[in-house]
Amino acid sequence: MSDHPSTYDGTPEKSGPMAWDDRASLHRADDGQGVFDGANALNRGTFAEMIRHLTRLPEEERGKYVIQKAGDRQYTSSEAAMLATRDDFPAEAES
Template sequence: MSDHPSTFGGGTTGKTGDNIAWNDRAALHRADDGDGIFDGAKALSRGTFADMIRHVMTLPEADRDTYVIEKAGDREYRAAEIAALAARPDFPAEDTQ
């Protein structure tokens, strides 16, 4: 599943811009790990996007800026954005897989 619209058969996925693909794959990284060609090997944890958000939200608030979530498609989410996503009414409270 991904956040971008489908062009299969000339149609769309029916999603709106506010829909989040909570089950996309994601990885937790240190914010200062430097990215680079070995970035994938530097992941501290992997799971769904929702799992990684839940994990970051269990950390003390003062430590959250230390980490970023890298979501499928090479998008990074930092602490403030992670907290905003966790507060959304459509955020899955627990693993639904």
């Protein structure tokens, strides 16, 4: 279940576990957002995939990016690094 705002009062619904499979995209932190924010995405995938991608970048580069998760919630590189250490963070699928 995703953590998007409900239609009532615009507050996030309490969905329990983190929604690792929600849609997400990687953006430059300074891309300006705005009306065409979706077109500014550098990469797209699940929330877990974007966390993995961001945490694999060199540490000095990570701060230049944010993850935009479904429901218009942004996660900084430090938040992504913390989420990657959670016990419930999904293991990477083997090819």
